[in-house]
């Protein structure tokens with residue numbers, strides 16, 4: 001299997017999950033602006049949507065969308081305990097957290113990367129983000145991770161996209177549960193390995 005990624009982008013979520021689950025993944029870096037891979041491939045041919053992540057399977061199929069790839073990786077290695085069994089109520093709660101990460105955190109913080117965003121729009125966007133963070137702060141109350149005591153694929157996704165707050169000077173000090181969550185996830189050995197492999201830390 002090969003994961004097409006860009007350092008620190010949302011593709012870091014499947015990268016973390018792969019390491020946590022014990023996969024030996026091939027990694028291929030993508031230059032997002034030029035849509036060229038480090039190996040010289042045209043990334044449009046891999047993922048016609050033009051964005052990372054993309055996972056190529058050993059049978060040649062390509063899987064895209066962070067929320068789907070992370071659940072696929074967990075389901076192929078159920079012993080990793082990174083996602084509850086499909087069909088259980090717990091699994092629906094995991095999917096709820098993954099969907100929240102995708103649409104309410106990933107895409108809301110992601111919008112701030114748009115260089116054409118005006119200061120007025122940025123203010124509106126920061127207001128939306130603040131409301132989503134308030135909700136997440138409550139959801140994390142008294143918990144180690146979003147599903148409770150156990151680390152799951154949803155935590156890998158949330159950690160990855162919340163990690164962008166630093167770049168946008170959003171101070172997490174206002175949300176102590178989120179800040180504590182970030183420190184806990186960052187301290188996990190496989191997360192440290194991932195951050196190093198992507199060149200984000202030494």
Ligand SMILES: N[C@@H](CCC(=O)N[C@@H](CS)C(=O)NCC(=O)O)C(=O)O
Pocket residue numbers: 009010011032050051052053064065066067102110
């Ligand atoms: N819906 C997609 C969004 C992926 C996405 O936003 N990827 C960003 C990096 S975090 C990207 O590659 N953007 C480049 C582009 O859209 O051209 C998913 O969940 O995988």
